[in-house]
Amino acid sequence: MSTAPTRLTRNRDYLAWLAADTSWQFGSAVHGFAMTLICYAVTGSYAQAGAIATVSTIVSMVVxxxxxxxxxxxxxxxxxMISGALRMVVYAAAATAWWAGVLTAPLLYAVGVASGVVTGLFSGASDAALRSVVGTADLPRAVASNQGRDGAVSLAAPPLSGLLMGASYALPFLTASIGSLLQMLCTRRIRADLRPRHDRPSPGQDTWHQEMLAGFRTILGSPLLRRILPALILVNAGLNALYTxxxxxxxxxxxxxxxxxxxxxxxxVGMLIGAVLAQRLISRVPTGRLVVTIFIACTAVLVPVALTQSVPVVLACFGVLGLLVPAVNGAMGGYLQAIIPxxxxxxxxxAMHLVQMTLPGLMPAAAGLGLQHLGAGPTMAATLILFPAAAILMATHRELRALPTPDRWEIGTVEP
Incomplete structure (x- = not known):
């Protein structure tokens, strides 16, 4: 059974983890906002600028x-530590190349590929380490707090990136490099043992191929995960299509x-506020009831966006959506990390991130084609199918509806 929740602000390891994770996320956000503009400035081509970003995403998914x-x-x-060191070197090299006047399209492709490789290989390390620095009952609140952090990064990074670019196009790269250095320094402050705990036979006994498939077997072997994952795919695909x-x-x-x-x-802004509200909701409302209720609420909130694209309506609906996101992501994300050994x-x-990225990644293109050939009305109405479908998948699963509050979760219950 899970242990009782504690105050995250009293957990020094969590604060060090949060500082490390925020440092590289903020640096990457500053760099990510500027990258397309820098690519266009260097190449003079919209196609090249878009291709460099696409290559980075594809490489990340492959690895x-x-x-x-x-x-x-x-x-x-x-x-x-390795991911921080690699990012620091890559982004520092890009900044130096700009200052030296030798930043070319091939070098930008190299930066995109290198950052994609590092992200694909090591991005899961931070999330996996989180379970070692907080108790199971604290996982949902930690994930919800991270959602608020993400909201703050989304607010601050783009304008700061724009200001830095006004001084020099090298500065967003330098900021990302410094963020990676801070990640390394803060990671060293974590005292908890971050080594994987192998309660079952060591993964070294399996072939590399078998180990890669183990993540997919974990998802397919759990009736609950088989129901949750399609719902998450549908809602993320709907959000991508609707937003585009x-x-x-x-x-x-x-x-x-x-x-x-x-x-x-x-x-x-909604996510910042919602992260505070989520703390109480997650600890007091049974997880299943909370997730199902918010999924239904998100469906209702997004209907007006699909029916009318009035700017005030869109802003109001997305603001409310931001309020809801931290609670559902905290509860569901924390539970998924808790039940996976x-x-x-x-x-x-x-495996879950890869599967979740595939269909939603196609939605911007699908939305563009729909608007081009079908028009705004039919295209936006089509997105409405995805949200109720996700809500129905969640609401009709008895095991999900019965999930208790985090202090009563059974942990490590999913077998590979």
């Missing part, structure tokens, strides 16, 4: 599952870019 094996084989402290559709429609109507950008801002964290989370 994500092998990366999960590494995360489960190695001390996660080592993975965090709204953005394109508003752009076509001549709405200024700064007003469209407010969508992200109000959602980020420690020695499978890297592989199972990598």
């Amino acid at each position: 994500m599952v092998p990366g999960g094996v590494l995360v489960d084989r190695w001390d996660r402290r080592r993975s965090l 559709g709204v953005t394109l429609i508003l752009t076509g109507r001549g709405v200024p870019a700064w007003r469209i950008g407010l969508i992200d801002s109000v959602m980020a 420690d020695e499978l964290q890297g592989r199972a989370l990598a």
Whole structure:
């Protein structure tokens, strides 16, 4: 059974983990906002700028599952230190190349590929380490707090990146490099043992191929995960399609870019506030009831966005969505990390992230084609199918509805 929850602010290891995770996330967000603009400035081509970002994403997806094996084989402290060192070197080299006047398209492709490899191989290490620094009952509140952190990063990183670019296009790269250095320094402050706990036979007894498949077997072997994952895919696909559709429609109507950008801002503010509210909800409301209720609420909130793309309506709905997201992600994300055994964290989370990225990744293109050939009305109405379908999958699963509060969870219950 789970232990009783504690105050996260009193957990020095969690605070060190949070500082490490925030440092590289913020640096990467500053770099990510600037990367496309820098690529266009260097190449003078929209196609090249988009291709470099696409290559980085594809590379990250390709190595994500092998990366999960590494995360489960190695001390996660080592993975965090190596990833921080590699990012620091890559981004520092890019900054130096800009200052030296030798940053070319091939070098930008190399930066994109290198950052994609590091992200794919090691991004799961931080999430996997979280379970070692907080108790199981604290996992949902920690995940919810991270959602608030993500909201703060989303608010602060783009404008700071723009300011830095005004001084020098090298500075976003330098900021990302410094963030990676801080990640390494903060990781060293974590006192907990971050080595995977192998309660079952060592993964070294399996072949590399078998280890990579273990994450997928974990998902398929659990009736609960088999129901949760399709619901998450549907809602993420719906959000991607809806967001892309709204953005394109508003752009076509001549709405200024700064007003469209407010969508992200109000959602980020909602997440900041929602992260505070989520702490009480997660500890007091049974997890199953909380998740199902919020999924249904999200469906209701997004219907007006699909039916009318009025800017005030869109902003209001996405603001409310931001309030709801930390609680559902904290409860569901914390539960998923709790039931997956420690020695499978890297592989199972990598498999889930890869599966979740595939269909949602196709939605921007699908939304664009729909708007081009079907028009705004049918395209936006089609997105409404995805949200109720996700809510129904959640609401009709008895085991999910029966999940208790985190202090009563059974942990490590999913077999590979």
